[in-house]
Amino acid sequence: MRAVKGRIGLVWSGLLLTAILALPWFKGGALLDSALAEGVAGRVWLLPLVAVALGLSGLSVLSRDWRIHPAGAALVGAGLIWLLLQGFGIGLRGPALPGIGVLFPTALAGQPGFGWGAWIAGIALVGALAEVLAARGFCRGERFAAFSIIGIVAALSLFVFFPILKLMSAAFVAPDGTLSLLPFVTRITASDLWSVGCLTGAGRCGVVINSVVLGVLSAVFATALGLALALLVARTDFRMKRLLRAISILPIITPPFVVGVAIIVLFGRTGVVTVEVADWFGVRPTRWVYGLPGILLAQVLAFAPVTFLVLLSALEAINPTLEEASTTLGAKPVTTFRTVTWPLLRPALAAAFLLAFIESLADFGNPIVLGGSYDVLSTKIFFAVVGAQYDLGQAATLSVLLLTLTVAAFWVQTRWLGRASYVTVTGKSDAGLVAPVPPLIKWAAVAAVVPFVVFTVGIYAIVLIGGFVKDIARLEMAPTFGHLWTAFSFEISERGVQLFGSAWNSMITTLWVSALSAPLTMGIGILTAWLIARQDFTGKRAFEFGTLLSFAIPGTVVGVSYIAAFNVPPIDMTGTMAILVICFVFRNLPVGMRAGIAALAQIDRSMEEAxxxxxxxxxxxxxxxxxxxxRPAIFTALIYSFVTAMTAVSAVIFLVSARHNMATAYIMGRVENGEYALAIAYSSVLMLVMVACVAAMNWAVGTRRLGRRTAVANPAQPAE
Amino acid sequence: MTETAIEFRSVVKRYGDATAVAGIDLSIAKGELVTFLGPSGCGKTTSLRLIAGLELPSEGQVFIAGRDVSRDPASARNVGMVFQSYALFPHMSVLDNVAYGPVIRGTAKAQAQEKAREILDQVGLGGLHQRLPAELSGGQQQRVAVARAIVQQPDVILFDEPLSNVDAKLRRKVREEIRSLQRRFGLTAVYVTHDQEEALAVSDRIVVMDRGRIAQVGTPADLYERPSTPFIADFIGDANLIRGEVAQGYFTAPGLSLPVTGPDGPATLSIRPERITLAPGGPDRVVTATYLGSRMEYMVAAQVGEMLVSRPIFEPRLAAGQDVSLHITHTDVSRVA
Structure with a gap:
């Protein structure tokens, strides 16, 4: 045992020593431009870190067990605090904290961002901190769990909470750079946020009003449509159930603005339907689709499948014997529905509504394509940062508002609804037949669902055809691969394959980012789920809420906050591929986590104890x-994070660069230029690639499982 | 002097405000089977998990084989555990389940499997190596769980209510198997149950726990025949409690006077139902008479109070309403308060 403990100490202190003595401390530095070299050369504030590294190494060699030695804890704590303090205290152009300039005169020259040395030193110190805590009984002494928790907390703080806090602080910065409450108050009370002019007939409404109106309308319609779909699938003998289930999967693999583009192609001023209708009825084509109606249409089509899945599982969870009981007591089908089914469904309806509300507020793709002059928070944030008038303070203020709305909705959903849900399925098997819904309700549902199906089919027809005809927007239907060739042309010569198409760069980056982020997301998500479901540690509730909270942060806010936080030292990484990967990992984390938690709840804990x-x-x-x-949960998490990384646009649009462009951002650019055919062609390629990748993963996982279990007839069950 | 295998020194375990174990001192000798017995929530399972390392004590120390393991996680201790649900890995064959421990501890796979085969043969599961746990009967699964727990020659083997998932009919057999295995391998064992009959049948010593504390430690006969508190008397088997006064070495209650030891003052005696004899005619009366096949049970309204009496089936039977006289001998009672 002694030998093992000694070796553990050497791993972290050795890593720390290497990082501090040999690796480049600053971003872009040469090998051996280490903390030691820089410290001796004049950046004396790095020398305490050298002392910590040497002290820790000495202690782990000399003492019996450095982890329980008080000096070990003191060194690790001091090292971590000093690492952060000097990193954030001394910026690129000099001291960021008052007083440091007096303490270290050379700090006035400033310092670049963290390089390899600093990152690895940070990781080593975090690892050592976990060892120190585990040795003191944290996580019942399990070193792996302690390291995971400390590591995840450190990563979440750095990549979720720090950017948000940094962004929020930007809301209080006046144009001249001073920090005070006044600019925030001025910004947040501006009339272009809160005006209700459109209702009183005196001009336009403020963005906050616009966003909330859109969110509520979108959530109401999406929930109603989702309910209609769920009732048809769960409670009727409707013929096209399989089609409905298939349609519900489509939005998951569809980039968010594709629906918007298809709507323009159909209903825009020169759209297919608009022109036909104008010809037939002699009405003048208008731009009605740009603004609230268009966004609403696109969002309802996109979110109805989400609410459908929530409500379907709720309907299937209602114990049929309750409805049978009502019937045997003499209630007619309509009465049973009204007095039993509907009340039991209410918590799920509220959950679906809030989910759609959050999604609508966070949606960026549809408002930017279809918005016209109808500004919402997410697009306004985008233009505050990307437009001609770069105004981080304005973007930050809008982000605070958007974040408040989504987090409030999220909070209501988790706290209030968490208690209100009726679980009527118990461990006992109740043999009951599900009651079909009354005919009246059935036909109402059909009436709602048929237009939805027609729209969806029409939109995906546009997506499938549009990229391969000359110009679908003008109904020139001559088949062509021209758009595809513009995007993906290549040449095979003696020098190998050369890629000329304008889309190759973004496609390859997208595949790389997705392939890198998916396993990371899955790994961290499942690990987090395991920690929450299986470990008891101090601060667990806060840990759980913190991880889930990142789910409620809209992508636009994440994007802006990353710009605010990671554009400057010490963590200066905008424009790299790493920031794209990191962004996806922490945005998609909650999904992997939820899949993991649900799966772990099914598994007897004593197997792990054994x-x-x-x-x-x-x-x-x-x-x-x-x-x-x-394994199934792992697979779900993997697929979801892969697909989301390929289709997401709201956060990455802020983070892409000329060198590392992403497919969605590229397509967005084509839409802005009105090159719809090219955008549609690329979108359909993107969706095909996704389907192919998912199928490949499915095949790989499926065959591996078969290979291990061929001899077994019945699936293994956890021991009872 | 026997060697000590496990020792608790003032062990306390708290969960937030709740105290599960409120200060335990106990030592368990090598090769002994000790049972933790008590009602649910008494801290018996927590005490077992403290030995396993699945919980760490809030205060005090736990020693295994003379070493202080209070801060060691489960993986750093050498204990075997048989779980209530058996906790066999459903995705591994029987052989892999049993070989898992040795492989984890660094034995080469082939050797580990060799070891596992030996143990499986000894518990009578020779032909089932390649089965998955789901393809075994409950009794077989239990034997796999035991084999898995003893394959590494642990310092101690822990049983967490191992019979609760076994059919009532099979319990006696499985219990005897466990006991004979434990003796054959000379294992130190700690056994948790809430079933007092099981505890009496299987243990060398029983630790009765109540609200996080040890109420009494002793051999099965000690506990049954000489309970030290009304709680123990009542918890293990059935007991009649008689309240009275002690003066000058004699306990007196209405219609009863017996020589006892201990201080003068108010006292409570406990007597087992089968230690009371009844004779026809007298001041007492049979209230109910219940035929139980193996014995008769009578509720008797006696001068000292209502008494439960159990008599062998071959004695002349009494009927409800009959007048009887009830006899208690001073060697059959124990003073519990």
Missing amino acids: SQTMGAGGGRVLRDVVLPLI
């Missing part, structure tokens, strides 16, 4: 017992 008593540490337990048993 593994522990036989000598397995946390990592081994996870690998040998947990992961094999929750």
Whole structure:
């Protein structure tokens, strides 16, 4: 045991020592431009870190167990605090905190952002901190769990909470750079935010009003449509159930603005339908679709499948014997529906409504394509940062408002509805037949669903055809691969394959980013789920809420906050591919987590304890017992994060650069230029690539499972 | 002097405000089977998990094989545990389940499997190596769980209510199997149950726990025949409690006078139902008479109070309403308060 403990100490202190003595401390520095070299050369504030590294190494060699030695804890704590303090205290152009200039005169010259050395030193210190805490009984002494928790908390603080706080502070910065309350008050009370002019007939409404009106309308319609779909699938003998389920999957693989583009092609001023209608009825084509009606249409089509899935699972969870009981007591079908089914469904309806409300507020793709002059918060934030008038203070203020709305909705959803849900399915199997809904309600549902299906089919027809005809917007239907060739032309010569098409760069970046972020998202998500479901540690509730909270942060806000936080030292990484990957990992984390938590709830905890008593540490337990048993959840998390990384636009649009462009951002640019055919062609290629990748992953996972279990007839069940 | 395998020194375990274990001192000798017995919530399972390392004590120390393991996680201790649900890994064969521990601790796979085969043969599961747990009967699963727990020659083997998922009919058999395995391998074992009959049948010593504390420790006969508190008397088997006064070495209650030891003053005696004899005719009366196949049970309204009496089936039977006289001998009672 002693030998093992000694070696653990050497890993972290060795890593720290290497990072501080040999690796480039600053971004872009040469090897050996380390903290030691820089410190000796004049940046003396780095020398305490050298002392910490040497002290920790000495302690781990000399003391019996450095982790429980008081000096170990003191060194690790001091090292971490000093690392952050000097990093954030001394910026690129000199001291950011008052007083540092007096303490270190050379700091006036400033310092660049963290390089490899600083990053690895930080990781080593975090690792050492976890060891120190585990040795003091944190996580019942499980080192792996302690390291995971400390690591995830550090990562979340750095990549979720720090950017948000940094952005919020920007709302209080006056144009001349001073910090005070006044600019925030001025910005947040501006009339272009809160005006209700459109209702009183005196001009336009403010963005906040616009966003809330859109959110509420969109959520109401999407929930109603989702309910109609769910009732048809769960409670009727409707013929096209399979089609409805298939349609519900489409939005998941559809980039968010594709629906908007298709709507323009159909209903824009020169749109297919608009022109036909104008010809037939002699009405003048208008731009009615740009603004609230268009966004609303696109959002309802996009969110109805989400509410459908929420309501479907709620309907299926209602114990049929309750409805049977009502019937045997003499209630007519309509009465049963009104007095039993509907009240039981209410919490799910509220959940679906809030979900759609959050999605609508966070949506960026549809408002930017279809918005016209109808400004909402997400687009306004975008133009505040990207437009001619770069105004981070304005963007920050709008972000605070948007964030308040979504987090409030999220809070209501988790706290209030969490308690109100009626779980009527228990462990006991109740043999009951589901009651079909009354005919009246059935036909109402059909009346709502048929237009939805027609719209959806029409939109995907546009997407499939549009890219391969000359100009669908003007109904020139001559087949052509011209658009595809513009995007993806290549040449095979003696020098190998050369890619000329304008879209290759973004396509390749997208695939790289998705392929890198998906396994990371899945890994961290499942690990987080395991920590929450299986470990008891101080601060667990805050940890859980913090991880889930990142779900409620709209992509636009994430994008702006990353610009605010990571454009300047010490963490200066905008324009790299790393920031894209990191952005996706922390945005999609909650999904992997939820899948993991749901799967872990099905597994008897004592299996993991059995593994522990036989000598397995946390990592081994996870690998040998947990992961094999929750494989479906892992797969779901992997697919979801891969697909989301390929289709998301709201956060990445702020983070892409000329060198690392993403497919969605590229397509967005084509839409802005009115090159709809090219945008549609690329979108359909993107969707095909996604389907192919998902199928490939499915095949790979599926065959591996078969390979291991061919001899087994019945699937393994957790022991009872 | 026997060797100590496990020792608790003033162990306390708290969860937030709730105290699960409120200060336990106990030592368990090598090769002994000790049972933690008590009602639910008494801290018996927590105490077991403290030995396993699945919980760490809030205060005090736990020693295993002479080493202080209070801060060691489960993976750093050498214990085997049989879980209530068996906790067999559903995705591994029987052989892999049993070989898992040795592999984790660094034995080569082939050797680990060899070891696992030996143990499986000894618990009578020779032909089932390649089955998955779901393809075994409940009794077989239990034996796999035991084999898995003992394959590494642990310092101690822990049983967490191992019979609760076994059919009532099979319990006696499985219980005897566990006991004979434990003796054969010379294992130190700690066994948790809430079933007092199971505890009496299987243990060398029983630790009765109540609200996080040890109420009494002793051999099964000690506990049954000489309970030290009314709680123990009542919890293990059935007991009649008689309240009275002690003066000059004699306990007196209405219609009863017996020599006892201990201080003068108010006292409570406990007597087992089968230690009371009844004779026809007298001042007492049978209230109910219940036929239980193996014995008769009578509720008797006696001068000392209402008493439960259990008599062998071959004695002349009494009927409800009959007048009887009730006899208690001073060697059959124990003073519990």
